[in-house]
Amino acid sequence: MKPRIAIDAMGGDEGVRVMIAGAALARHRHPGFSFILVGDQAQIERALDDHPGLRAASEITHVEGVVKGDEKPTQAIRKAKTTSMGLAVEAVKSGAASAAVSSGNTGALMAMSKIALRTIPGIDRPALAALLPTIEDNDLVMLDLGANTQADARNLVEFAVMGAAYSRILYGYERPRVKLLNIGTEDLKGTEELRDASAALHRAEHLPLEFLGFTEADKISRGEADVIVSDGFSGNVALKAVEGAARFVTDLLRDAFSSSIRSKIGFLISRPATELLKHHLDPNNHNGGVFLGLNGVVVKSHGSADAKGVANAVAVAARLVEEALIDRISENLSDIAAVLPHHGKAA
Template sequence: MSLPRIAIDAMGGDEGVRVMIEGAALARRRHDQFQFLLVGDEERIKNALQDHPNLRASSEIIHTDGVISGEDKPSQALRRSKGTSMGRAIEAVKAGDAGAAVSGGNTGALMAISKLTLRTMPGIDRPALAALMPTLGDNDLIMLDLGANTECDSRNLVQFAIMGAAYARVVSGRAEPRVRLLNIGTEEIKGTELLRDASAILREAAKELSISFDGFTEADKMAHGNVDVVVTDGFSGNIALKAVEGTARFVADLLRRSFSSSLRSKIGFLISRPATELLKHHLDPNNHNGAVFLGLNGIVVKSHGGASAAGVANAVAVTARLLEERVTERISADLARVGDSSLWMPGAQEERA
């Protein structure tokens, strides 16, 4: 199947051109139908492409002089976006020259430029940043929002649930994704008023939304594998995500220290190496790299700034899957199906009270 081209912000990420080009090349080797727009400093991109003839043959370069730095505030990035690799990559999506954009650059700037350039979909107030997280079950968990919106109301959370469920159908194939709201407890009386309002709306609209909704989940239960989508505001979601990532690094470092503490431990490591390698693979964030801004009129995927080439390749694979499965069209269809519902329109909570 021929896919639309994917625009790569070649200057984004902690290491910039080298890792972004290596990641795109790795993705191209795994999936030879991928085509790319490589956006950034033309000379540096051409130099990086010398070791990747397969990628060079399937790519077009768009030269830009400007780069959005990690220190740029969103307002600064917006003012100078047109001459930057990030801005041009997103503009390519708007113009139809690419089906999606991938960047490892400044998250706040990427959100601001994407929202201004692509605008939000009809029926969506705010885009949300969604990512896949590993679980103990046979499914990956989708969590949103992870930092795009620090403050949300119940209407936003319901919209996030609709978008997350559409994404989950692509990832899991489940017709009615299991959706939960992140809270400090599972009891209906727990949490803020807006969480309880969102829960009430989703319970009433679950059948109409084609989701399986059963209230709240707590952060320590997310990895059990019995939920497909966890919905929260960007402030709580970002904290939860970083806590999970930090815990994974802590466990990996603790095991490394334990296995090197004595000769007996080193022998034990050799015996248990297959299991520890499996654990390492499962906890490696590069294997789940690629967070998507849902709710825009176009696909924009955020690669972790410190991602390896394998991580960038995974972000590209996520992007391609979103394009192939037409996730934006799926969200639009779901919104159209429930668009006239008074259950989650402004003022619905007051009308029900």
């Protein structure tokens, strides 16, 4: 049975038009997908006029409430049953949908999802994971990117298990290479939580991952790891730095190639290479953050994503359903107890 995806049609900077266009593109690429489109029915119907194929594969759940981008999670939770975001998550809880995709408020989406779906037994906290480009052929999985500002040793080991399961689904690695983000690579560097997590992961040879120790932020894109693990505060700062660097490079190249006639001629000659670089750095090609650790699949699309980006987020959600992400994570959770006691410190 092909995945059925609940789409929060009202989320994102561009709202209904882009969300529906993205779902339509995902449907075109994957004809077996079907959808529950959640939001204002009149706006959704107008957007569907340009996508008759999507209309035939969808049903609409009408709701007028919308979670605002600056709304606090506590406020959003109180009206979860009357907003497009809340009802999209509720569709996963009830079994009406296999997964939910939203481009709305990240904090609100995490809070709603955690309350509605709960965490997988054995997971203390869910984590936000996303794909980052590297100089190698495949992207890397990085988590946590903002769901938890603090994380103890046990949380970090859980994140490693979840990130490795995600990497195995995406790329088929038998033992994904995992590193912990730190301020240095030496064993004595970093917080007590990082050192304890490192010691635990070094002992956990039975887990289906290869732990390679610490990495620094300037090595994130080098392709030396398949999974990079961090607390949410440090991970979010690192993510924003990587995204800013990518925008800086593309802006610098654009300005350089438009500075003179000679530069413009050089651009035409090097256009195949610059287009490849642009494609590699385009965040829409890596769109789709996943709340790992929940007892259900919820994917966060970037608020500024275009239709291509939304379609990629939908494809990520569907693949995680098809590849039984939750079962894969659960299989490894009992092994964590062998390396960490319940209070979160390394033995």
